[in-house]
Amino acid sequence: MRDAILLTPGPLTTSLATKTAMLNDWGSWDSRFNALTAGVCADLLAIAQAQDSHVCVPLQGSGTFAVEAAIGTLVPRDGALLVLVNGAYGLRMAQLAEVMGRQVATLNFADDQPVCPQQLAEYLAAHPQISHVGAIHCETSTGLLNPLAAIATVVAAAGRQLIIDSMSGFGALPVDAHELPFAALVSSANKCLEGVPGIAFVLVAKQALAASRGNSHSLSLDLYDQHAYLARTGQWRYTPPTHVLAALRSALDQFHAEGGQPARLARYQANAERLRAGLAALGLQPYLPAAVQAPIIYTAHAPTHPSYQFMALYQAVRARGFILYPGKLTQLETFRVGCIGAIDHAEIDQALAALGAALDDLGWCSTGVKP
Ligand SMILES: *Cc1c(COP(=O)(O)O)cnc(C)c1O
Numbered sequence: 001m002r003d004a005i006l007l008t009p010g011p012l013t014t015s016l017a018t019k020t021a022m023l024n025d026w027g028s029w030d031s032r033f034n035a036l037t038a039g040v041c042a043d044l045l046a047i048a049q050a051q052d053s054h055v056c057v058p059l060q061g062s063g064t065f066a067v068e069a070a071i072g073t074l075v076p077r078d079g080a081l082l083v084l085v086n087g088a089y090g091l092r093m094a095q096l097a098e099v100m101g102r103q104v105a106t107l108n109f110a111d112d113q114p115v116c117p118q119q120l121a122e123y124l125a126a127h128p129q130i131s132h133v134g135a136i137h138c139e140t141s142t143g144l145l146n147p148l149a150a151i152a153t154v155v156a157a158a159g160r161q162l163i164i165d166s167m168s169g170f171g172a173l174p175v176d177a178h179e180l181p182f183a184a185l186v187s188s189a190n191k192c193l194e195g196v197p198g199i200a201f202v203l204v205a206k207q208a209l210a211a212s213r214g215n216s217h218s219l220s221l222d223l224y225d226q227h228a229y230l231a232r233t234g235q236w237r238y239t240p241p242t243h244v245l246a247a248l249r250s251a252l253d254q255f256h257a258e259g260g261q262p263a264r265l266a267r268y269q270a271n272a273e274r275l276r277a278g279l280a281a282l283g284l285q286p287y288l289p290a291a292v293q294a295p296i297i298y299t300a301h302a303p304t305h306p307s308y309q310f311m312a313l314y315q316a317v318r319a320r321g322f323i324l325y326p327g328k329l330t331q332l333e334t335f336r337v338g339c340i341g342a343i344d345h346a347e348i349d350q351a352l353a354a355l356g357a358a359l360d361d362l363g364w365c366s367t368g369v370k371p
Contacts, residue, residue: 004318005347008325009140009168009297010063010191012341014251018195021250026242033242034234036249043252044201047170047261048185050177054203057227060241063167063188066200068096069221070163070184071134073212074204075102079131081163082107082123084115084151087141088328089165093134100217105130111142111329114292117150124158132183137166137173138294141328142287143336145173145294149180156181161208167191167200168296171255172265172340183208189244192264192296194342195251198244268295271339271348278352279337282359287334296340297325302333303364310335316358322351 006013026033041056048054059066071093075081080103083094090106097104107123109115115135124130133155137148148164155162161183166175171192175185185203189195202223209224216222220238229237258264272295276286279300287299302308310326313335317324327334337355339348359365 002321004321004323005343005351006323006341007338007351008323009338009340010188011197012190012194012338013343013347014194014196014247015254015342017254018247018251018342021247022196022243024243024246026246028240028242029235031234033240033245036245037230037236037240038234040245040248040252041201043256045203048175048177048203050203053177054205055209055227056201056203057209057223057230058199058201058236058240058245059221059223059226060198060236060238061200062197063165063186063191063200064092064096065221066186066188066202067093067165067167068100069216069218069223069226070186070202070204071097071102071132072100072216072218072221073223074161074163074184074208074215075132076215077102077217079103080105080129081132081134082127082130083134084120084136084146085109086113086115086144086146087111087136087139089136089139089141089167090134093136093165097134103129112144112288112292114144115146115151117147117154120151121154121158124154124160130160132161132163134163134165137164137169138296140168140297142299143294143297144288144292148173148175152180152182168340169294171261172268172296173294174261174265177203189248189251192268192340193248193251193255194340195248196244198241199248265295267344268340270345271295271343272298274345274348275337275339275352278348279355282352282356283365287329287332297336297338299327299329299334299336302327302335303359305364308333308364312362313358313364316361317354320354320358322354324355
Protein backbone atom coordinates (compact mmCIF):
# COMPACT_ATOMS: atom_id res chain seq x y z
CA MET A 1 0.00 0.00 0.00
CA ARG A 2 1.28 3.50 -0.73
CA ASP A 3 1.99 5.96 2.10
CA ALA A 4 -0.94 8.12 3.14
CA ILE A 5 -1.15 11.27 1.02
CA LEU A 6 -0.41 14.25 3.26
CA LEU A 7 -2.91 17.04 2.67
CA THR A 8 -0.91 19.07 5.16
CA PRO A 9 1.25 22.07 4.35
CA GLY A 10 4.58 20.50 5.32
CA PRO A 11 5.66 17.88 5.96
CA LEU A 12 3.94 17.00 2.74
CA THR A 13 3.91 14.23 0.19
CA THR A 14 7.29 13.99 -1.53
CA SER A 15 8.21 12.23 -4.76
CA LEU A 16 9.98 8.88 -4.92
CA ALA A 17 13.06 10.62 -6.37
CA THR A 18 13.23 12.94 -3.35
CA LYS A 19 12.94 10.04 -0.92
CA THR A 20 15.56 7.92 -2.69
CA ALA A 21 17.99 10.86 -2.74
CA MET A 22 18.43 10.15 0.98
CA LEU A 23 20.01 6.72 0.47
CA ASN A 24 23.61 7.95 0.55
CA ASP A 25 25.77 8.95 3.49
CA TRP A 26 27.70 12.19 3.19
CA GLY A 27 30.76 13.40 5.08
CA SER A 28 29.95 16.87 6.34
CA TRP A 29 33.57 18.01 5.81
CA ASP A 30 33.83 16.52 2.39
CA SER A 31 34.25 18.80 -0.60
CA ARG A 32 31.37 17.06 -2.37
CA PHE A 33 29.02 17.95 0.46
CA ASN A 34 30.32 21.54 0.49
CA ALA A 35 29.53 21.75 -3.22
CA LEU A 36 26.05 20.40 -2.54
CA THR A 37 25.45 23.16 0.02
CA ALA A 38 26.77 25.87 -2.31
CA GLY A 39 24.61 24.65 -5.19
CA VAL A 40 21.42 24.53 -3.12
CA CYS A 41 22.05 28.04 -1.74
CA ALA A 42 22.70 29.41 -5.25
CA ASP A 43 19.43 27.87 -6.49
CA LEU A 44 17.42 29.27 -3.57
CA LEU A 45 18.75 32.78 -4.24
CA ALA A 46 17.99 32.47 -7.95
CA ILE A 47 14.34 31.57 -7.25
CA ALA A 48 14.00 35.07 -5.77
CA GLN A 49 16.34 36.78 -8.31
CA ALA A 50 18.40 37.69 -5.26
CA GLN A 51 21.89 36.52 -6.30
CA ASP A 52 23.36 40.02 -6.37
CA SER A 53 21.62 41.59 -3.41
CA HIS A 54 21.27 38.80 -0.85
CA VAL A 55 23.02 35.74 0.56
CA CYS A 56 21.36 32.45 1.45
CA VAL A 57 22.01 31.24 4.98
CA PRO A 58 20.85 27.65 5.54
CA LEU A 59 19.99 26.55 9.06
CA GLN A 60 19.38 23.21 10.74
CA GLY A 61 15.86 22.80 12.12
CA SER A 62 12.25 23.55 11.27
CA GLY A 63 11.02 26.84 9.86
CA THR A 64 10.40 28.45 13.23
CA PHE A 65 14.11 28.10 14.07
CA ALA A 66 14.94 30.24 11.05
CA VAL A 67 12.29 32.88 11.85
CA GLU A 68 13.78 33.10 15.32
CA ALA A 69 17.30 33.28 13.86
CA ALA A 70 16.34 36.03 11.40
CA ILE A 71 14.78 38.22 14.05
CA GLY A 72 17.47 37.58 16.64
CA THR A 73 20.20 38.33 14.13
CA LEU A 74 18.73 41.30 12.28
CA VAL A 75 16.70 43.24 14.84
CA PRO A 76 19.23 45.08 17.04
CA ARG A 77 18.79 44.61 20.78
CA ASP A 78 17.56 48.21 21.02
CA GLY A 79 15.45 47.89 17.86
CA ALA A 80 11.69 47.39 17.74
CA LEU A 81 9.73 44.94 15.64
CA LEU A 82 6.20 45.46 14.36
CA VAL A 83 4.51 42.18 13.42
CA LEU A 84 1.54 42.19 11.04
CA VAL A 85 -0.83 39.62 12.51
CA ASN A 86 -3.80 37.87 10.95
CA GLY A 87 -3.28 34.37 12.21
CA ALA A 88 -1.24 31.94 14.26
CA TYR A 89 2.09 32.39 12.45
CA GLY A 90 2.04 36.16 12.92
CA LEU A 91 1.34 35.60 16.60
CA ARG A 92 4.21 33.12 16.78
CA MET A 93 6.64 35.63 15.25
CA ALA A 94 5.61 38.23 17.84
CA GLN A 95 5.91 35.65 20.62
CA LEU A 96 9.40 34.51 19.69
CA ALA A 97 10.62 38.10 19.41
CA GLU A 98 9.21 38.79 22.86
CA VAL A 99 10.84 35.67 24.33
CA MET A 100 14.23 36.87 23.09
CA GLY A 101 13.65 40.24 24.71
CA ARG A 102 13.13 42.44 21.67
CA GLN A 103 10.61 45.27 21.77
CA VAL A 104 7.54 44.03 19.86
CA ALA A 105 4.29 45.58 18.74
CA THR A 106 1.55 44.00 16.65
CA LEU A 107 -0.82 45.43 14.09
CA ASN A 108 -3.80 43.08 14.15
CA PHE A 109 -6.28 42.16 11.47
CA ALA A 110 -9.12 39.63 11.52
CA ASP A 111 -8.23 36.05 10.49
CA ASP A 112 -10.01 36.53 7.16
CA GLN A 113 -8.67 40.03 6.44
CA PRO A 114 -5.40 40.68 4.58
CA VAL A 115 -2.99 43.24 6.00
CA CYS A 116 -4.06 46.75 5.00
CA PRO A 117 -1.00 48.62 3.60
CA GLN A 118 -2.62 52.01 4.30
CA GLN A 119 -3.02 51.18 8.00
CA LEU A 120 0.58 49.98 8.06
CA ALA A 121 1.78 53.26 6.55
CA GLU A 122 -0.16 55.23 9.18
CA TYR A 123 1.19 53.07 11.99
CA LEU A 124 4.80 53.49 10.86
CA ALA A 125 4.38 57.26 10.50
CA ALA A 126 3.07 57.44 14.06
CA HIS A 127 5.69 55.07 15.56
CA PRO A 128 9.20 56.17 14.58
CA GLN A 129 10.79 53.72 17.05
CA ILE A 130 9.82 50.73 14.88
CA SER A 131 12.97 49.57 13.09
CA HIS A 132 11.72 46.33 11.51
CA VAL A 133 8.42 44.97 10.20
CA GLY A 134 7.59 41.26 10.21
CA ALA A 135 5.07 39.98 7.65
CA ILE A 136 3.61 36.58 6.87
CA HIS A 137 3.35 35.94 3.13
CA CYS A 138 0.76 33.16 3.14
CA GLU A 139 -0.81 32.83 6.62
CA THR A 140 -0.98 29.05 6.73
CA SER A 141 -3.33 28.98 9.69
CA THR A 142 -6.12 29.85 7.24
CA GLY A 143 -4.52 29.93 3.76
CA LEU A 144 -4.81 33.70 3.47
CA LEU A 145 -2.53 35.56 1.03
CA ASN A 146 -1.17 38.86 2.32
CA PRO A 147 -0.37 41.70 -0.15
CA LEU A 148 3.40 41.32 0.09
CA ALA A 149 4.38 43.74 -2.70
CA ALA A 150 2.28 46.55 -1.23
CA ILE A 151 3.59 45.84 2.28
CA ALA A 152 7.20 45.92 1.03
CA THR A 153 6.62 49.23 -0.76
CA VAL A 154 5.18 50.84 2.37
CA VAL A 155 7.98 49.52 4.61
CA ALA A 156 10.70 50.69 2.20
CA ALA A 157 9.08 54.12 1.75
CA ALA A 158 9.05 54.49 5.54
CA GLY A 159 12.76 53.62 5.69
CA ARG A 160 12.24 50.46 7.79
CA GLN A 161 13.40 46.91 7.18
CA LEU A 162 11.15 44.02 6.22
CA ILE A 163 11.44 40.43 7.47
CA ILE A 164 9.21 38.07 5.52
CA ASP A 165 7.99 34.68 6.67
CA SER A 166 7.30 33.06 3.30
CA MET A 167 7.51 29.57 4.74
CA SER A 168 4.45 28.21 2.97
CA GLY A 169 4.74 30.40 -0.12
CA PHE A 170 8.34 30.40 -1.34
CA GLY A 171 8.83 28.42 -4.52
CA ALA A 172 5.19 28.78 -5.58
CA LEU A 173 4.28 32.41 -4.91
CA PRO A 174 6.50 34.75 -6.95
CA VAL A 175 9.13 36.83 -5.15
CA ASP A 176 11.49 39.06 -7.14
CA ALA A 177 14.15 40.82 -5.07
CA HIS A 178 14.64 43.37 -7.88
CA GLU A 179 11.15 44.70 -7.31
CA LEU A 180 10.40 43.74 -3.75
CA PRO A 181 12.79 45.19 -1.17
CA PHE A 182 13.36 42.94 1.87
CA ALA A 183 16.02 42.53 4.55
CA ALA A 184 15.22 38.85 5.01
CA LEU A 185 12.95 36.17 3.64
CA VAL A 186 12.56 32.95 5.59
CA SER A 187 11.41 29.62 4.20
CA SER A 188 12.04 25.91 4.61
CA ALA A 189 12.70 22.77 2.58
CA ASN A 190 9.47 20.99 3.33
CA LYS A 191 6.77 23.24 1.88
CA CYS A 192 6.43 24.43 -1.72
CA LEU A 193 9.92 23.18 -2.58
CA GLU A 194 8.66 19.68 -1.71
CA GLY A 195 11.74 18.58 0.23
CA VAL A 196 11.75 16.78 3.56
CA PRO A 197 11.79 18.53 6.96
CA GLY A 198 15.04 19.46 8.72
CA ILE A 199 16.40 22.51 6.86
CA ALA A 200 15.24 26.08 6.83
CA PHE A 201 16.96 29.02 5.18
CA VAL A 202 17.01 32.79 5.18
CA LEU A 203 17.72 35.00 2.18
CA VAL A 204 19.38 37.99 3.84
CA ALA A 205 20.24 41.33 2.25
CA LYS A 206 24.03 41.63 2.22
CA GLN A 207 24.00 45.06 3.90
CA ALA A 208 21.60 43.96 6.62
CA LEU A 209 23.72 40.90 7.39
CA ALA A 210 26.93 42.93 7.46
CA ALA A 211 25.37 45.28 10.02
CA SER A 212 24.15 42.45 12.26
CA ARG A 213 27.37 41.24 13.84
CA GLY A 214 26.92 40.64 17.55
CA ASN A 215 23.15 41.25 17.59
CA SER A 216 22.14 37.66 18.16
CA HIS A 217 21.21 36.53 21.66
CA SER A 218 21.85 32.94 20.56
CA LEU A 219 24.96 31.11 19.43
CA SER A 220 23.34 28.40 17.31
CA LEU A 221 20.76 30.76 15.77
CA ASP A 222 23.23 33.48 14.78
CA LEU A 223 22.89 33.90 11.02
CA TYR A 224 25.86 36.26 10.87
CA ASP A 225 28.16 33.57 12.30
CA GLN A 226 26.53 30.77 10.32
CA HIS A 227 27.14 32.70 7.12
CA ALA A 228 30.67 33.81 8.03
CA TYR A 229 31.69 30.23 8.78
CA LEU A 230 30.06 28.93 5.61
CA ALA A 231 31.77 31.63 3.52
CA ARG A 232 35.15 30.86 5.10
CA THR A 233 35.07 27.05 5.10
CA GLY A 234 32.24 25.96 2.78
CA GLN A 235 30.86 24.08 5.78
CA TRP A 236 27.91 24.43 8.11
CA ARG A 237 28.60 25.32 11.73
CA TYR A 238 27.64 22.22 13.70
CA THR A 239 26.32 18.97 12.22
CA PRO A 240 24.32 19.55 9.02
CA PRO A 241 21.28 17.41 8.14
CA THR A 242 23.18 15.76 5.29
CA HIS A 243 20.41 13.50 3.99
CA VAL A 244 17.89 16.32 4.14
CA LEU A 245 20.15 18.52 2.03
CA ALA A 246 20.59 15.75 -0.54
CA ALA A 247 16.79 15.42 -0.68
CA LEU A 248 16.44 19.19 -1.15
CA ARG A 249 18.99 19.04 -4.01
CA SER A 250 16.85 16.43 -5.72
CA ALA A 251 13.64 18.35 -4.98
CA LEU A 252 15.17 21.48 -6.56
CA ASP A 253 16.21 19.49 -9.66
CA GLN A 254 12.60 18.35 -9.99
CA PHE A 255 11.39 21.91 -9.38
CA HIS A 256 13.53 23.14 -12.30
CA ALA A 257 12.49 20.23 -14.52
CA GLU A 258 8.82 21.07 -13.85
CA GLY A 259 9.39 24.64 -15.04
CA GLY A 260 10.32 26.46 -11.82
CA GLN A 261 8.11 28.78 -9.80
CA PRO A 262 5.49 29.55 -12.51
CA ALA A 263 4.89 25.85 -13.15
CA ARG A 264 4.76 25.04 -9.46
CA LEU A 265 2.22 27.80 -8.91
CA ALA A 266 0.14 26.63 -11.88
CA ARG A 267 -0.03 23.05 -10.56
CA TYR A 268 -1.01 24.24 -7.07
CA GLN A 269 -3.61 26.60 -8.54
CA ALA A 270 -5.14 23.76 -10.52
CA ASN A 271 -5.14 21.59 -7.37
CA ALA A 272 -6.71 24.42 -5.38
CA GLU A 273 -9.50 25.07 -7.88
CA ARG A 274 -10.36 21.38 -8.02
CA LEU A 275 -10.35 21.20 -4.26
CA ARG A 276 -12.56 24.25 -3.83
CA ALA A 277 -15.12 22.96 -6.32
CA GLY A 278 -15.04 19.45 -4.85
CA LEU A 279 -15.47 20.66 -1.27
CA ALA A 280 -18.39 22.84 -2.32
CA ALA A 281 -19.97 19.84 -4.04
CA LEU A 282 -19.75 18.02 -0.70
CA GLY A 283 -21.51 20.94 0.97
CA LEU A 284 -18.32 22.15 2.67
CA GLN A 285 -18.02 25.90 2.41
CA PRO A 286 -14.64 27.68 2.26
CA TYR A 287 -13.79 29.97 5.17
CA LEU A 288 -11.97 32.55 3.05
CA PRO A 289 -13.33 34.55 0.13
CA ALA A 290 -11.67 33.50 -3.14
CA ALA A 291 -9.99 36.91 -3.54
CA VAL A 292 -7.70 36.39 -0.51
CA GLN A 293 -7.21 32.63 -0.83
CA ALA A 294 -3.68 31.44 -1.61
CA PRO A 295 -3.41 28.16 -3.56
CA ILE A 296 -1.60 26.50 -0.64
CA ILE A 297 -4.13 25.33 1.92
CA TYR A 298 -7.91 25.55 2.27
CA THR A 299 -9.86 26.14 5.44
CA ALA A 300 -13.37 24.70 5.23
CA HIS A 301 -16.23 25.14 7.65
CA ALA A 302 -16.89 21.82 9.37
CA PRO A 303 -20.10 19.93 8.57
CA THR A 304 -22.94 21.39 10.60
CA HIS A 305 -24.12 18.01 11.92
CA PRO A 306 -24.50 18.18 15.76
CA SER A 307 -22.29 15.13 16.40
CA TYR A 308 -19.39 16.41 14.22
CA GLN A 309 -15.93 15.81 15.66
CA PHE A 310 -12.73 16.48 13.73
CA MET A 311 -10.93 13.39 15.07
CA ALA A 312 -13.65 11.06 13.82
CA LEU A 313 -13.54 12.63 10.36
CA TYR A 314 -9.75 12.53 10.43
CA GLN A 315 -9.73 8.80 11.27
CA ALA A 316 -12.31 7.96 8.61
CA VAL A 317 -10.35 9.84 5.94
CA ARG A 318 -7.07 8.41 7.27
CA ALA A 319 -8.43 4.88 6.89
CA ARG A 320 -8.87 5.73 3.20
CA GLY A 321 -5.26 6.87 2.83
CA PHE A 322 -5.38 10.66 3.26
CA ILE A 323 -4.23 12.92 6.10
CA LEU A 324 -6.29 16.04 6.81
CA TYR A 325 -5.18 18.96 8.95
CA PRO A 326 -7.13 20.34 11.91
CA GLY A 327 -8.43 23.90 11.83
CA LYS A 328 -6.50 26.60 13.66
CA LEU A 329 -9.28 29.08 14.38
CA THR A 330 -10.43 29.47 17.96
CA GLN A 331 -13.92 30.83 17.30
CA LEU A 332 -15.09 28.56 14.49
CA GLU A 333 -15.17 24.82 13.86
CA THR A 334 -13.09 24.30 10.72
CA PHE A 335 -10.65 21.87 9.18
CA ARG A 336 -7.89 22.35 6.60
CA VAL A 337 -6.91 20.61 3.40
CA GLY A 338 -3.56 21.37 1.79
CA CYS A 339 -3.07 21.37 -1.96
CA ILE A 340 0.75 21.49 -2.03
CA GLY A 341 3.24 18.61 -2.28
CA ALA A 342 4.00 16.07 -4.96
CA ILE A 343 0.31 15.67 -5.76
CA ASP A 344 -1.78 16.40 -8.81
CA HIS A 345 -5.37 16.13 -10.10
CA ALA A 346 -5.52 12.41 -9.43
CA GLU A 347 -4.66 12.70 -5.73
CA ILE A 348 -7.03 15.65 -5.24
CA ASP A 349 -9.88 13.70 -6.83
CA GLN A 350 -9.06 10.64 -4.73
CA ALA A 351 -8.93 12.79 -1.60
CA LEU A 352 -12.33 14.31 -2.37
CA ALA A 353 -13.78 10.84 -2.95
CA ALA A 354 -12.31 9.68 0.38
CA LEU A 355 -13.73 12.70 2.17
CA GLY A 356 -17.15 12.21 0.59
CA ALA A 357 -17.21 8.51 1.51
CA ALA A 358 -16.08 9.30 5.07
CA LEU A 359 -18.80 11.95 5.51
CA ASP A 360 -21.33 9.53 4.11
CA ASP A 361 -20.24 6.74 6.51
CA LEU A 362 -20.45 9.10 9.46
CA GLY A 363 -23.81 10.44 8.33
CA TRP A 364 -22.45 13.99 8.15
CA CYS A 365 -23.00 14.70 4.51
CA SER A 366 -23.88 18.40 4.69
CA THR A 367 -25.74 18.29 1.41
CA GLY A 368 -27.99 15.52 2.67
CA VAL A 369 -27.36 13.92 -0.71
CA LYS A 370 -25.35 10.73 -0.90
CA PRO A 371 -22.35 11.21 -3.19
C1 LIG B 1 5.15 26.06 8.43
C2 LIG B 1 5.22 27.50 8.79
C3 LIG B 1 6.14 28.00 9.72
C4 LIG B 1 7.16 27.16 10.43
O1 LIG B 1 6.68 26.05 11.00
P1 LIG B 1 7.65 24.88 11.47
O2 LIG B 1 6.67 23.90 12.03
O3 LIG B 1 8.57 25.42 12.48
O4 LIG B 1 8.38 24.37 10.26
C5 LIG B 1 6.20 29.36 9.92
N1 LIG B 1 5.38 30.19 9.27
C6 LIG B 1 4.48 29.75 8.37
C7 LIG B 1 3.64 30.75 7.65
C8 LIG B 1 4.36 28.40 8.10
O5 LIG B 1 3.47 27.96 7.19
